[in-house]
Amino acid sequence: MPKTKFQEFIFTLLTSGCMIFLMGVYNVALHTGGLQYGTFVHAAISFPLEWLIGFLCAFFIASRTAKYLALRIALPQDRPIFKILCIQTFTVCTMVPLMSLLGTIESSGLTVNILVIWIQAMVLNFIIAFPLQIFVVGPLCRWIFRCIFSRTNHKEEKSIEREMIQNGFAE
Template sequence: MPKTKFQEFIFTLITSGCIIFIMGVYNVAIHTGGLQAATFSHALHSFPLEWFIGFLCAFFIASKTSKYFAFRVAKPTDRPIFIILCIQTFTVCTMVPLMSLLGTIESSGITSNLIFIWLQTICLNFIIAYPLQILVVGPFCRFVFRHLFVSASQENEGKIEHEMEQQGFAE
């Protein structure tokens, strides 16, 4: 996991890019009636602006908010995976409403039905974003991050080996 602000910046950039593109494809598919080849190009067209705004929201709002709430549930002494899952959970809970508002305004404009469309969009996005973040994007981005920052990976491997030795699993 990120140890410095630069590493946090890179990790957020990777994670937000992955989840925003996939969720963009999902939302375009919903609005166009299904997944087609054109869905990807349409999602790619709006991706740069969405990624920029999403990255800013993730880096400056969601990272602080998610850590605040995650450490109300988890303790720093808890297993690293539990802490990661808590942070990811609260990140999704923060980012889905923010990005759903952006998507709702982008697709429907500011209308008298904005709040109702936004609430519906939050529900539709959350049911995909949460498992996607926990099961696919989070593990993939941590894998990429570990390979970009080998020293961070070696520290984590040392912690895991130390935990295994304490629990009697060492060879």
């Protein structure tokens, strides 16, 4: 998983992009009465601005909040998959309200009913966002990330191992 700020940036870019596009398709389908070709086109048109806002929220707010909360539950000796699932869960719990508010304002504007519309949007979005993140986007983005950075991480591990051998810490 990400070991540097640059890797964290790339990983967040990947996961936020996938989630925001897929959730955009889902929300357009909800508002237009079903999934059609035009649903993907409409979601693609609004995607760049939503991705920018969503990425900034994910990178600066959700990732820090999720890690903080996950470390309250996951212990250092826990299996890595448990830690990953905790972080993903809290990321969804943070991002759904933020992005649902953005979508509510985008689709309905600032109306008297904004609170009710926002709560409904959060419930409908969480129902899809959580399993989508846990079972599809999370594993897919981790696999893509490993493909991109496997050579870099392998070189870093070999370099550390070589340095340890030179300093007499390992055989």
